Amino acid sequence: MTAPAAEGPAIAVRDLTRRFGTFVAVDRITFEVAKGEVFGFLGANGAGKTTAIKMLIGLLAPSDGEAHVAGFDVRREPEQVRRRIGYMSQRFSLYEDLTVRENIALYGGIYGLSNDEIRSRGNQLLADLRFEQQADDLVGSLPLGWKQKLAFSVAMLHRPAVVFLDEPTGGVDPITRRQFWELIYGAAARGTTVFVTTHYLDEAEYCDRVSIMVDGRIAALGTPDALKAEFATDSLDDIFVRLARNSAAEATA
Amino acid sequence: MSGTAPAVEITGLTKRFGPTRALEGINLSVQPAELFGLVGPDGGGKTTLFRILTTLMVPDAGTATVLGLDVVRDLWGLREQIGYMPGRFSLYGDLSVEENLTFFASVFGTTIEEGYATIAPIYQQIERFKNRRAAALSGGMKQKLALSCALVHRPKILFLDEPTTGVDAVSRREFWELLGELKASGLTIVVSTPYMDEAARCDRVALLQAGRILALDAPAAIGHLFPRPLYAVRSRQRMPLLRALRGFPHTASALPFGDTVHYSDARSEASPETVVAELGNALRSAGIDDATVRPIPAGIEDVFIELMGDAPGAKEAA
Numbered sequence: 257m258t259a260p261a262a263e264g265p266a267i268a269v270r271d272l273t274r275r276f277g278t279f280v281a282v283d284r285i286t287f288e289v290a291k292g293e294v295f296g297f298l299g300a301n302g303a304g305k306t307t308a309i310k311m312l313i314g315l316l317a318p319s320d321g322e323a324h325v326a327g328f329d330v331r332r333e334p335e336q337v338r339r340r341i342g343y344m345s346q347r348f349s350l351y352e353d354l355t356v357r358e359n360i361a362l363y364g365g366i367y368g369l370s371n372d373e374i375r376s377r378g379n380q381l382l383a384d385l386r387f388e389q390q391a392d393d394l395v396g397s398l399p400l401g402w403k404q405k406l407a408f409s410v411a412m413l414h415r416p417a418v419v420f421l422d423e424p425t426g427g428v429d430p431i432t433r434r435q436f437w438e439l440i441y442g443a444a445a446r447g448t449t450v451f452v453t454t455h456y457l458d459e460a461e462y463c464d465r466v467s468i469m470v471d472g473r474i475a476a477l478g479t480p481d482a483l484k485a486e487f488a489t490d491s492l493d494d495i496f497v498r499l500a501r502n503s504a505a506e507a508t509a
Numbered sequence: 510m511s512g513t514a515p516a517v518e519i520t521g522l523t524k525r526f527g528p529t530r531a532l533e534g535i536n537l538s539v540q541p542a543e544l545f546g547l548v549g550p551d552g553g554g555k556t557t558l559f560r561i562l563t564t565l566m567v568p569d570a571g572t573a574t575v576l577g578l579d580v581v582r583d584l585w586g587l588r589e590q591i592g593y594m595p596g597r598f599s600l601y602g603d604l605s606v607e608e609n610l611t612f613f614a615s616v617f618g619t620t621i622e623e624g625y626a627t628i629a630p631i632y633q634q635i636e637r638f639k640n641r642r643a644a645a646l647s648g649g650m651k652q653k654l655a656l657s658c659a660l661v662h663r664p665k666i667l668f669l670d671e672p673t674t675g676v677d678a679v680s681r682r683e684f685w686e687l688l689g690e691l692k693a694s695g696l697t698i699v700v701s702t703p704y705m706d707e708a709a710r711c712d713r714v715a716l717l718q719a720g721r722i723l724a725l726d727a728p729a730a731i732g733h734l735f736p737r738p739l740y741a742v743r744s745r746q747r748m749p750l751l752r753a754l755r756g757f758p759h760t761a762s763a764l765p766f767g768d769t770v771h772y773s774d775a776r777s778e779a780s781p782e783t784v785v786a787e788l789g790n791a792l793r794s795a796g797i798d799d800a801t802v803r804p805i806p807a808g809i810e811d812v813f814i815e816l817m818g819d820a821p822g823a824k825e826a827a
Binding site: 302455501 | 682704
């Protein structure tokens with residue numbers, strides 16, 4: 257009796273709220289993300305992004321409202337949610353003093369794959385990335401761009417319904433960056449929902465839709481094109497700065 | 510010949526770490542009161558170059574002078590004239606804002622009072638938090654404190670290593686506005702960034718990749734280095750579009766740029782009208798009906814990718 261809402265949205269959030277004492281970090285946010293969509297989740301430092309994501313991945317209980325991820329309620333079924341998501345961040349991802357293959361085995365084990373699955377999916381991963389020659393190299397010795405691609409693929413090892421990416425291409429050279437986005441598009445085309453947070457508005461341009469959070473609320477939501485038309489500018493950066501400068505937090509900072 | 514000596518003069522600068530070529534024969538000069546950008550990905554050599562220019566590291570070969578002083582022989586005379594903001598948060602988190610500033614002033618044998626006029630435009634924005642621990646500041650405020658600490662001894666040249674990495678878009682924009690004001694006051698500034706879109710804020714930029722300079726010019730001039738006409742192609746069917754463009758017989762390059770694909774044609778003689786019409790037809794026959802094609806000027810990132818492809822080490826990156 258699992259997987260109830262296979263045809264519903266991958267992420268459905270309604271009036272989601274989180275308070276810390278009297279401070280409202282996330283204030284009644286509502287949005288949906290479709291299966292296979294690449295969704296950009298933007299906001300200034302302190303706008304409430306991290307709190308919202310912690311609720312979506314089942315690490316923090318909401319104060320009010322509800323959120324379903326991969327069809328499961330983040331409040332009542334956080335274990336089911338965590339089993340169906342992947343997570344990759346530029347800062348925290350792989351173990352540098354383990355080899356490529358050891359990292360694959362470690363994460364495969366954590367995600368509950370069998371030894372056979374770890375072997376077959378690991379080999380497939382190495383072939384897809386053309387990493388066979390580097391399988392026994394320490395991750396710490398790989399160039400940054402390789403680590404990023406590997407970290408993404410490892411986060412996809414258990415075939416999650418939704419993968420969360422935190423500033424995925426920061427500092428990477430522009431060729432590797434494009435290879436990385438092609439990996440993301442490939443995953444999205446196979447039905448994985450991709451949820452990207454970033455400070456860099458040019459990363460947001462790669463997303464199907466973006467939301468911009470200000471003071472715990474969603475201040476703008478739409479395709480990059482629609483937002484540019486709505487704000488009469490050709491730059492997402494301008495929209496972001498305009499919204500964030502109106503923020504109450506900014507006025508006191 | 511203008512008669513003014515360059516603020517930075519670098520000739521044949523080389524530094525290796527074991528097999529890694531961090532810098533490979535770098536030549537460049539920076540003029541006084543110039544805002545000069547080093548643009549490139551992690552591992553490009555930006556930090557190594559800063560460490561050599563700030564006398565913290567000795568090059569294997571080549572020479573560098575800053576303010577006319579040799580970075581190896583004249584390090585003690587040089588150190589008091591330069592300000593350096595390293596890439597990682599370099600302040601003492603357990604000290605207050607004011608204590609950090611006092612500490613950095615005292616290292617250079619000066620005081621906050623003596624340096625106040627220099628740091629005032631920046632420091633006054635955070636001065637009311639002067640008793641707060643540095644670790645408890647927001648990202649934007651930490652950055653302003655770090656900049657104040659790098660300026661408190663009134664340096665003649667400022668080196669900033671990735672000051673805007675990890676900082677949100679509002680703080681980033683304010684920071685670049687501050688750099689513009691500092692430059693207007695006569696300060697020479699060398700700043701690095703991995704973000705190509707920030708390069709436009711500099712007077713001149715050097716594109717740095719795998720220890721080499723791919724290009725060096727004013728940001729607007731860099732786009733002209735792209736060797737072929739460039740087109741922006743859009744469709745809602747992103748992956749099919751990319752595949753169709755790569756399958757087109759005359760494709761020189763087809764790369765995703767946000768919500769468009771940048772396409773360049775291998776035929777130098779084909780007119781833009783021809784290319785637009787042929788591409789439109791080819792995409793329609795591939796089942797992509799909503800594609801739009803238009804000629805665009807090349808940007809810094811287009812040029813960077815093009816030049817990276819020719820550079821040694823391109824294979825390694827790909």
